[in-house]
Amino acid sequence: MKSVKSSSQNGAASSAKGKKTAAKSDAASGLRDLFEDSLKDIYWAEKALTKAIPKMIKNATSEELVAALTDHLEVTKNQVARVEQVFASLGVKAQAKKCAAMEGLVKEAEEIMSETEDGVVRDAGIISAAQKVEHYEIATYGTLAAFAKILNETEVADLLMETLNEEKEADDKLSEVAETSINVEAAAEDTEEDEEEEAAPAPKSRKK
Numbered sequence: 284m285k286s287v288k289s290s291s292q293n294g295a296a297s298s299a300k301g302k303k304t305a306a307k308s309d310a311a312s313g314l315r316d317l318f319e320d321s322l323k324d325i326y327w328a329e330k331a332l333t334k335a336i337p338k339m340i341k342n343a344t345s346e347e348l349v350a351a352l353t354d355h356l357e358v359t360k361n362q363v364a365r366v367e368q369v370f371a372s373l374g375v376k377a378q379a380k381k382c383a384a385m386e387g388l389v390k391e392a393e394e395i396m397s398e399t400e401d402g403v404v405r406d407a408g409i410i411s412a413a414q415k416v417e418h419y420e421i422a423t424y425g426t427l428a429a430f431a432k433i434l435n436e437t438e439v440a441d442l443l444m445e446t447l448n449e450e451k452e453a454d455d456k457l458s459e460v461a462e463t464s465i466n467v468e469a470a471a472e473d474t475e476e477d478e479e480e481e482a483a484p485a486p487k488s489r490k491k
Contacts, residue, residue, distance in 0.1 A: 318430040322369060323378050325423050328385035329363045332416065335389045339413060342396045345406045347460045352413070355453045362446050369439050388416050403468040410461045417454040424450060 336356045343349050370377040392412035399405040424447040431440035 314430060315434055318427065318434060319373065319375055320380070321423070321427055321430070322366065322375075323380035324382040324385075325420070325427065326363070326366045326370075326377065327379035328382040328420070328423075329359060329366060330379060331382070331385055331389055332359050333363065335392060338396070339392065339409050342401075343406055343409055344402055345460065345465055347464060348406050348410065351453075351456050351460055352409075355456075358449055358453065362449065365442055365446055369442050372439050372442070373436065384419055385416070388412070388419060391415070403465055406465045407461065407469045410457050410465060414454055414457050417450050417457065420450045421447065421454065 333356065336352055336359060340349055340352045340356070343352060367377045392409070395408040395412050396405060399408045424443050428440050428443040428447060431437075431443055
């Protein structure tokens with residue numbers, strides 16, 4: 284015999300189904316809506332980075348890293364303007380919507396800087412945080428460019444691809460700085476500390 288669900292079970296199932304399908308009144312209902320919503324996210328993210336990168340520059344000690352971050356700060360400012368250009372091309376007002384992902388990445392960068400000693404170790408941490416940001420942006424701009432193409436927004440797709448390529452270049456530059464100097468120097472500091480600990484005389488035990 285088939286089991287018969289009680290009215291309470293049916294009610295719970297209906298309630299769960301209702302919760303699953305419920306959405307905000309301003310929720311995206313199509314790909315174009317999702318595309319524009321994602322643009323608002325990255326617009327907020329880029330503007331947040333124009334404030335976060337100067338903090339990284341202030342905390343960095345490597346001349347190469349400072350130069351790479353300084354260059355990318357200017358690129359980021361141009362990217363903010365380019366996103367505004369994308370909005371204009373779409374005939375949509377430029378609006379920023381808080382990006383939870385970027386907010387978290389910026390917070391993590393701040394924690395890394397506050398929890399590491401000044402020098403190459405902090406520089407290595409800054410590069411790590413900066414590359415996480417770049418990887419997020421690469422994924423986002425790649426997706427946005429794909430959306431633009433399928434929506435037949437050719438001009439917009441070209442603008443987004445331009446930014447995507449800049450993010451990839453920034454990521455490559457950070458990898459180069461890390462691998463050619465900073466990571467090596469940070470590892471050397473670990474070795475020196477280990478050698479100092481081994482060379483330090485053991486504390487004398489007190490005679491009873």
